[in-house]
Amino acid sequence: TAGVVIGADGLWSRVRAAVVAHEAAPRFSGIVAYRTLVRQADLPAHLRSQHVTAWLGRNLHMVHYPVQAGEGLNVVALVRGNQPENLQTWDHSANAAHLQAAMANQAKPVQDLVAAIGQWRLWPLCDRPPVAAAAEMVKGRVALLGDAAHPMRPFMAQGAGMAIEDAAVLSHCLQQMGSTPEALQRYASLRWQRCARVQQRSIRNGEIFHAQGVMRLGRDLSMRLLGEHILDVPWLYGDNTARNLAKSA
Numbered sequence: 001t002a003g004v005v006i007g008a009d010g011l012w013s014r015v016r017a018a019v020v021a022h023e024a025a026p027r028f029s030g031i032v033a034y035r036t037l038v039r040q041a042d043l044p045a046h047l048r049s050q051h052v053t054a055w056l057g058r059n060l061h062m063v064h065y066p067v068q069a070g071e072g073l074n075v076v077a078l079v080r081g082n083q084p085e086n087l088q089t090w091d092h093s094a095n096a097a098h099l100q101a102a103m104a105n106q107a108k109p110v111q112d113l114v115a116a117i118g119q120w121r122l123w124p125l126c127d128r129p130p131v132a133a134a135a136e137m138v139k140g141r142v143a144l145l146g147d148a149a150h151p152m153r154p155f156m157a158q159g160a161g162m163a164i165e166d167a168a169v170l171s172h173c174l175q176q177m178g179s180t181p182e183a184l185q186r187y188a189s190l191r192w193q194r195c196a197r198v199q200q201r202s203i204r205n206g207e208i209f210h211a212q213g214v215m216r217l218g219r220d221l222s223m224r225l226l227g228e229h230i231l232d233v234p235w236l237y238g239d240n241t242a243r244n245l246a247k248s249a
Contacts, residue, residue: 003179013148032081134188155205
C-alpha cells in the first residue's frame with residue numbers, strides 16, 4: 001500500500017491504464033529518426049562543427065550539435081518512414097543505405113555528412129494526442145508524470161523538460177498538501193494545459209520543418225525576414241519559466 005502512486009514509466013506506461021482506461025496504444029507518427037554520435041576527429045575537417053545546426057527539407061530534417069566538450073557530434077536525421085515491427089524498441093539497428101537514399105536530393109553538406117557516417121540507430125517516433133483534461137493525468141491516488149502523461153514529438157526538444165517541470169510542481173503540491181488525492185489533483189490542474197500546448201506545438205513544428213510547396217516558401221521567407229525572433233518561444237524557453245512555475249504551484 002502507498003499514499004500515492006506516481007506513474008513515470010514512459011510512453012508505454014503500464015500505470016496509465018489505472019488513470020485512462022480503454023485507451024488506444026500510442027500512435028506511430030510516420031517519422032523515423034536516424035541517430036548517431038561520432039567523434040569529430042573521425043570526420044573530414046569541413047564537416048566538423050561547434051554549432052547547433054538544423055537543415056530543413058521536404059518531408060525531412062537533420063539536426064546536429066557538439067557534445068562531450070566539442071569532441072563529439074550528435075546527429076539526428078528525421079525522415080518519413082515505414083513503421084518498424086516493434087514500436088516499443090527505440091534503438092533499432094539501421095540500414096545507412098536507406099538514409100542515404102532519403103537524403104539523395106538534399107544539400108551537399110547534408111549528403112556528405114550522411115556518407116561520412118557508417119553506423120546509425122533507428123528510433124520510430126510515437127506519441128499520443130495532446131492532453132485534453134486534468135483527468136488524463138490523475139485519478140484518485142494515481143498520477144502520471146512525463147511521457148506516461150504527455151508523450152510528445154521531439155520538435156520542441158521538451159520531452160525531458162516537461163517531465164522535470166512535472167516533478168517540480170508535483171513535489172511542491174505534495175509538500176504543501178501531503179500525500180492526498182487533492183494534492184495530485186492540484187498538480188494535474190496546474191500542468192495539463194501547458195503540457196498540451198507543448199505537445200500541439202511540437203506536432204506543428206514537425207509540419208513546418210517538413211513543409212512542401214507554398215508552405216515551405218512561406219517558412220523560408222519568414223526565417224529570412226524575422227531571423228531569431230521567429231524561433232524565440234518566451235513562454236517556454238524564457239528566463240522566468242521556473243519562477244512562474246513555482247508561483248503557480
